[in-house]
Structures are given as C-alpha cells and as structure tokens.
Amino acid sequence: MIHASVRIGENVIIGENVVIEENVVIGNRVTIGHNVIIKKDSMIGNDVNIGELTVLGKPTSSNKKMARKPLHSLDPLVIGNHVNIGCNSVIYRHVKLEEGVFVGDLTSIREKVVVGEDSIVGRNAIVETNTNIGKRVTIQTGCYITADMLIEDDVFIGPCCSSSNDKYMGMGNYKHQGPTIKKGAKIGNNATLLPAVTIGENAIVGAGSVITKDVPANKTVVGNPGRIIK
Amino acid sequence: MIHASVRIGENVIIGENVVIEENVVIGNRVTIGHNVIIKKDSMIGNDVNIGELTVLGKPTSSNKKMARKPLHSLDPLVIGNHVNIGCNSVIYRHVKLEEGVFVGDLTSIREKVVVGEDSIVGRNAIVETNTNIGKRVTIQTGCYITADMLIEDDVFIGPCCSSSNDKYMGMGNYKHQGPTIKKGAKIGNNATLLPAVTIGENAIVGAGSVITKDVPANKTVVGNPGRIIK
Amino acid sequence: MIHASVRIGENVIIGENVVIEENVVIGNRVTIGHNVIIKKDSMIGNDVNIGELTVLGKPTSSNKKMARKPLHSLDPLVIGNHVNIGCNSVIYRHVKLEEGVFVGDLTSIREKVVVGEDSIVGRNAIVETNTNIGKRVTIQTGCYITADMLIEDDVFIGPCCSSSNDKYMGMGNYKHQGPTIKKGAKIGNNATLLPAVTIGENAIVGAGSVITKDVPANKTVVGNPGRIIK
Numbered sequence: 001m002i003h004a005s006v007r008i009g010e011n012v013i014i015g016e017n018v019v020i021e022e023n024v025v026i027g028n029r030v031t032i033g034h035n036v037i038i039k040k041d042s043m044i045g046n047d048v049n050i051g052e053l054t055v056l057g058k059p060t061s062s063n064k065k066m067a068r069k070p071l072h073s074l075d076p077l078v079i080g081n082h083v084n085i086g087c088n089s090v091i092y093r094h095v096k097l098e099e100g101v102f103v104g105d106l107t108s109i110r111e112k113v114v115v116g117e118d119s120i121v122g123r124n125a126i127v128e129t130n131t132n133i134g135k136r137v138t139i140q141t142g143c144y145i146t147a148d149m150l151i152e153d154d155v156f157i158g159p160c161c162s163s164s165n166d167k168y169m170g171m172g173n174y175k176h177q178g179p180t181i182k183k184g185a186k187i188g189n190n191a192t193l194l195p196a197v198t199i200g201e202n203a204i205v206g207a208g209s210v211i212t213k214d215v216p217a218n219k220t221v222v223g224n225p226g227r228i229i230k
Numbered sequence: 231m232i233h234a235s236v237r238i239g240e241n242v243i244i245g246e247n248v249v250i251e252e253n254v255v256i257g258n259r260v261t262i263g264h265n266v267i268i269k270k271d272s273m274i275g276n277d278v279n280i281g282e283l284t285v286l287g288k289p290t291s292s293n294k295k296m297a298r299k300p301l302h303s304l305d306p307l308v309i310g311n312h313v314n315i316g317c318n319s320v321i322y323r324h325v326k327l328e329e330g331v332f333v334g335d336l337t338s339i340r341e342k343v344v345v346g347e348d349s350i351v352g353r354n355a356i357v358e359t360n361t362n363i364g365k366r367v368t369i370q371t372g373c374y375i376t377a378d379m380l381i382e383d384d385v386f387i388g389p390c391c392s393s394s395n396d397k398y399m400g401m402g403n404y405k406h407q408g409p410t411i412k413k414g415a416k417i418g419n420n421a422t423l424l425p426a427v428t429i430g431e432n433a434i435v436g437a438g439s440v441i442t443k444d445v446p447a448n449k450t451v452v453g454n455p456g457r458i459i460k
Numbered sequence: 461m462i463h464a465s466v467r468i469g470e471n472v473i474i475g476e477n478v479v480i481e482e483n484v485v486i487g488n489r490v491t492i493g494h495n496v497i498i499k500k501d502s503m504i505g506n507d508v509n510i511g512e513l514t515v516l517g518k519p520t521s522s523n524k525k526m527a528r529k530p531l532h533s534l535d536p537l538v539i540g541n542h543v544n545i546g547c548n549s550v551i552y553r554h555v556k557l558e559e560g561v562f563v564g565d566l567t568s569i570r571e572k573v574v575v576g577e578d579s580i581v582g583r584n585a586i587v588e589t590n591t592n593i594g595k596r597v598t599i600q601t602g603c604y605i606t607a608d609m610l611i612e613d614d615v616f617i618g619p620c621c622s623s624s625n626d627k628y629m630g631m632g633n634y635k636h637q638g639p640t641i642k643k644g645a646k647i648g649n650n651a652t653l654l655p656a657v658t659i660g661e662n663a664i665v666g667a668g669s670v671i672t673k674d675v676p677a678n679k680t681v682v683g684n685p686g687r688i689i690k
Binding site: 015017034035087088101102107118119124136158186188204207208209223224 | 548
C-alpha cells in the first residue's frame with residue numbers, strides 16, 4: 001500500500017508487501033526490501049538501500065512509569081544519500097542519518113539522534129534518544145548507546161559495549177547524563193561506561209573494563225574498576 | 231487475513247498485511263501495526279497498542295539438544311488493558327502482560343512468564359521461560375532475564391544486565407535456578423548475576439559487577455567478584 | 461509472491477504474505493511462517509520449520525568505512541533437514557545450517573558460516589562472518605560470536621558472552637583473528653574474550669570473566685583479568 005501523496009524518484013525498486021504512508025518522499029535509485037514499512041513524513045535521499053522487514057519513522061510511545069514522555073511534535077526521519085539500512089530494524093521519527101551511514105540488521109535508533117557521515121551502527125546495536133554521533137564513528141554489533149550521550153568523530157566502540165545515563169537508577173527526577181566519548185577514542189568489547197564519564201581524545205578503554213570516572217586523553221585504562229596503565 | 235472466528239471490539243485500527251489467526255479476541259480501541267501476526271487463541275484487552283512486524287502468541291519449539299522440551303498444552307497469551315508493545319518483537323503463548331505494561335522493540339518474552347502492572351521490558355530485552363516479574367519493575371534495554379527467575383515489585387535493572395540459571399553449564403539434568411531479586415533492589419548496567427543468587431530488598435549492585443553470592447538487603451556491592459562497600 | 465522457478469516438495473505449509481524469490485528449492489514437510497522472505501537460490505531441506513518475519517539468504521552489503529567488502533559471488537544459503545529457525549531472524553547467503561540445528565528468534569548469522577549438527581544458536585545471538593561452529597554446540601541467548609572464530613564440538617557458551625577479533629580496534633589493515641574455543645570448553649555468562657585467545661579443551665571460563673590470554677585445557681579461569689583457580 002503506497003499512499004497517493006507519496007513522491008517517488010526514478011529507478012526505485014519496491015519489494016512486496018511494502019507500506020508507505022502519507023507525505024513520504026523518496027529519492028532516485030532507492031531499493032526498498034519486502035515487507036518494509038515507511039511511516040508518514042519520512043524523507044529518503046538518493047541511492048539508499050533499505051533491508052527487508054524494517055520500520056522507518058516510528059513515532060514514540062511510553063507508559064505511566066517512564067520518566068521521558070513522548071514528544072508531541074517530532075520532526076520527520078531524514079535519511080541522506082548512499083545510506084544502507086539492514087533488515088528487521090526500527091528507526092524512529094526525528095532521526096537524521098547523514099550521507100554514507102550504514103545501519104545493520106536488528107538495530108534500533110530512537111528519536112532526536114544524529115548519525116554523522118560514513119558512520120556505522122552495527123547489527124543489534126541500540127541507540128537511545130537525544131544522542132549525537134559524529135562522523136566516521138564505528139559502533140560495533142550489539143552495543144548499547146544510552147540517551148543523552150555525545151560521541152565525537154572517529155570514535156571506535158567495540159562489540160557489546162554498554163553505557164548508562166541515570167546514576168540514581170530510576171530513584172527520581174534527577175538530570176540524566178550519558179558518557180562523552182571524545183574524538184578518536186577506542187573502547188574495547190563489552191566495556192561498561194557509567195553515567196556522565198568522559199573518555200578523552202584518543203584514549204583507549206580495554207575490553208571488559210568498567211569505567212567509573214573520567215579517562216584522560218591519550219591514556220589507556222583497563223580493569224574493574226578501570227585503572228590507567230603504563 | 232483475519233480468521234472468521236476472530237472477535238474484534240469497537241474502534242480497532244488494523245494495519246496492512248496483518249494476520250490474525252483463529253479464536254483471537256481483541257478489545258476496544260486497539261491499534262495493530264502493519265504486518266503484525268497474532269497467533270491463535272491470543273486475548274487482547276482494551277486500549278492496547280501493538281507495533282509493526284511483531285508476533286504475538288508464538289508456540290514453543292526445540293531441537294534434540296535442548297534440555298527443556300516444548301509444552302504440549304500452553305495457555306493462550308493474555309494482554310491486559312493499556313499495554314503498549316513495540317515493533318519487531320516476539321511474545322509467546324502462555325505469557326500474561328498485566329495492565330499498563332510497556333514492551334519495547336526487538337524484545338522477546340518466552341512462555342510461562344507474568345509481567346506485573348505498569349512494568350517495563352525495554353527494547354532488545356529477552357525474557358526466558360518460567361520467570362515472574364512484579365509490578366512497577368523496570369527492565370532496561372538489552373537485559374537478559376534468564377529462566378526460573380523471580381523479580382519482585384519495584385526492582386530496577388539497568389541496561390544490558392545478564393543472568394543465568396545453569397551452574398553446570400549444560401553438563402547434566404540438574405535443576406536450573408535463576409536469581410531472585412527482592413523488592414526495590416537496583417542493578418547497574420552490564421552487571422552479571424550467577425545462578426540462584428538472591429539480591430536482597432533495596433540492595434544496590436554496581437554497574438559491571440559480577441555477583442557470585444547472595445547480596446544482603448540494603449547493601450551495595452561492586453566489583454568482580456562483587457564485594458560489599460561502606 | 462512465489463517466483464515461478466521455485467521448487468516446492470510435498471506437504472509444505474506456507475503462511476500469508478510470504479515472498480520466495482527465484483531458484484529457491486524447498487524440501488518436504490516444511491512449514492514457513494507468515495511474512496517470511498526467502499531470497500533467491502536458497503536451498504531448504506526436509507522437515508524444516510521457519511518462524512514468522514524471518515529473512516533467509518540475505519546478500520551482504522557495506523559502506524565506505526568498512527574493512528571487509530561484500531563478496532561478489534557468495535554461495536547460496538543451505539539449510540539441512542530438521543532445522544528449526546525462529547521469528548524475526550536474518551540469515552545471510554553462504555551459510556550452512558547442518559541437520560538438526562536450532563536458531564532462535566531475533567538472531568542473525570552472516571555469510572561464510574557453518575553451524576554443525578544439532579547445535580543451538582540462541583535467541584538474539586549474532587554470528588559474524590567467516591566463523592565455524594562445530595556439532596552439539598550451545599550458543600546461548602544474546603551471545604556475540606565475532607568473525608574469524610573457531611568453535612569446536614560440544615562447546616557451551618553462556619548467555620551474553622562477547623568476543624572480538626580486532627586487537628587494534630579499527631586502526632589499520634592488520635589481520636583479524638577471533639578466539640578459538642576447543643572441544644568441550646564452557647564459557648560462563650557475560651564473559652569477554654579478547655582477539656585470538658584460545659580456550660583449551662574442557663576448560664571453564666567463569667561468568668563475567670575477561671580473558672586476555674590463552675586458557676590451558678581442563679583449567680578454570682575467573683576474574684578480570686582472568687586468572688586460573690585451584
């Protein structure tokens with residue numbers, strides 16, 4: 001079902017059982033896999049590839065217990081040129097994927113997130129709301145990128161890393177703050193980052209480390225809790 | 231395809247390419263996203279929202295090597311009023327989601343599980359069979375809730391926490407037992423809970439900790455292995 | 461939509477909204493869930509069960525920044541007899557699932573992977589490219605199996621374990637090498653394995669451990685970094 005208001009460019013391939021809702025705009029040479037759902041108002045550039053069974057432009061929702069209520073006026077999802085999105089993924093409204101971004105299968109990206117040029121969001125990675133991801137960043141498979149986080153350009157985050165933004169763990173209405181990862185820093189697989197820590201420029205966090213305080217630029221930290229080595 | 235035996239309430243919105251199998255009952259003011267599959271016998275309350283590409287009421291399956299064989303007579307899936315379920319999720323038969331529960335995208339909940347009123351099962355969280363989750367519990371994104379586990383009311387489990395229930399790791403037919411998390415306890419992100427440990431009332435487990443033995447009520451434990459602090 | 465070139469055996473059950481592309485071959489007594497997509501050339505044996513909303517035979521893709529470019533001529537996906545595949549999963553071309561394999565919901569298996577007879581790839585587990593998994597292996601829920609990894613027969617990997625293959629974390633064109641896990645070894649939940657480590661025959665890795673160097677056969681290692689006990 002393609003809504004009558006949808007605008008579609010040249011040489012677009014659309015799979016079976018695809019649903020495209022009202023006011024969607026699709027560029028040229030786009031490939032849309034079978035059973036894809038594109039929610040209303042989404043804007044898709046040229047040379048974009050969308051894998052099967054993926055949802056684009058999902059609005060937010062919540063229940064009584066959630067601190068963060070849905071926003072009533074979210075911008076549309078915007079997907080730049082040459083973006084590649086995997087299968088069975090869920091990308092919300094008010095996300096911007098810049099040119100050349102790669103999003104794997106089984107990922108989810110919440111509202112109010114920008115992913116910079118040529119960055120990778122790996123398979124099964126989850127990105128929460130209100131987070132900014134720079135250019136040429138690698139977020140590997142299975143990472144959890146919390147809300148209210150800043151990831152600068154050229155950062156590398158290994159598989160299965162976890163971050164958090166709520167130091168009081170749901171106890172009240174404190175301000176939430178995720179980690180900041182400065183330019184060029186590298187995080188080993190399955191590392192744990194606590195709320196509000198800063199990982200300095202070109203710092204290295206070892207695999208499996210638990211980072212409870214700031215890591216200075218150019219230093220290497222390993223262990224639980226993380227300690228500077230050398 | 232909606233089977234002729236399905237009973238549907240008033241003001242129900244059903245998306246494109248939806249499949250609803252025999253004997254399903256759907257309440258009033260329910261919204262069902264595109265490409266949703268509702269397997270036979272499922273019972274859905276009023277004011278429920280079901281995201282796109284989700285499967286509800288899946289029966290169990292297994293292979294030769296699996297310890298736990300599928301149950302031949304499972305109860306239907308029961309979804310209470312005001313429940314919100316995300317996209318690309320898989321919820322089995324013989325699950326009960328009580329009133330106001332929120333289930334994120336890309337989650338899965340196995341058979342013989344109850345999720346209590348107003349609790350949250352975050353995106354990409356996986357809940358195994360035979361586990362009981364209390365009221366107002368938060369299970370954050372990416373958590374793994376093992377089988378045979380008990381989570382009491384008002385527990386908070388941070389992102390990416392992992393639990394297990396098989397201390398002999400597949401070596402034999404020992405009884406499996408997951409952790410017990412008592413009322414009001416809080417678990418930091420990416421913590422690891424070993425089989426059969428008990429986390430006491432209002433206890434706190436630090437992020438990245440590995441919990442190898444019981445944690446007393448009101449104590450805080452951090453590190454690998456976890457040790458009581460203060 | 462079933463392409464005219466598809467060959468289908470006897471007593472095959474095909475759900476609603478299923479797409480089967482050209483040259484697919486399907487054996488006898490196969491059940492295909494609703495909204496399943498089977499990409500071209502896939503070969504499916506007898507007595508296979510495929511859950512809803514799953515994609516089989518996906519080709520590879522990449523962006524500018526990715527070290528590993530898609531292969532231009534991948535073999536088809538081959539699924540043996542008595543294989544069981546869950547819902548919302550994504551299995552690539554050039555994968556071989558041998559007889560009796562069980563693949564859970566929300567999993568993904570990349571190209572150039574063999575999964576041996578009667579092995580289990582749990583729900584939400586992700587397997588990267590160029591990895592070999594032996595017979596009767598259990599990979600539990602939420603595991604991350606990196607690329608270029610070798611898992612021998614009868615290995616048990618607990619929930620949420622993480623592995624990696626790139627010791628320079630994206631810094632250059634070094635050879636990538638994942639861990640080797642020898643016959644009968646057991647890995648506890650949420651353990652972290654660094655690139656190129658070898659876990660010896662029948663060795664045991666404790667839950668939450670971080671394995672930075674080889675583990676000898678029959679030894680038990682726990683902690684961060686992992687140390688031999690007893």
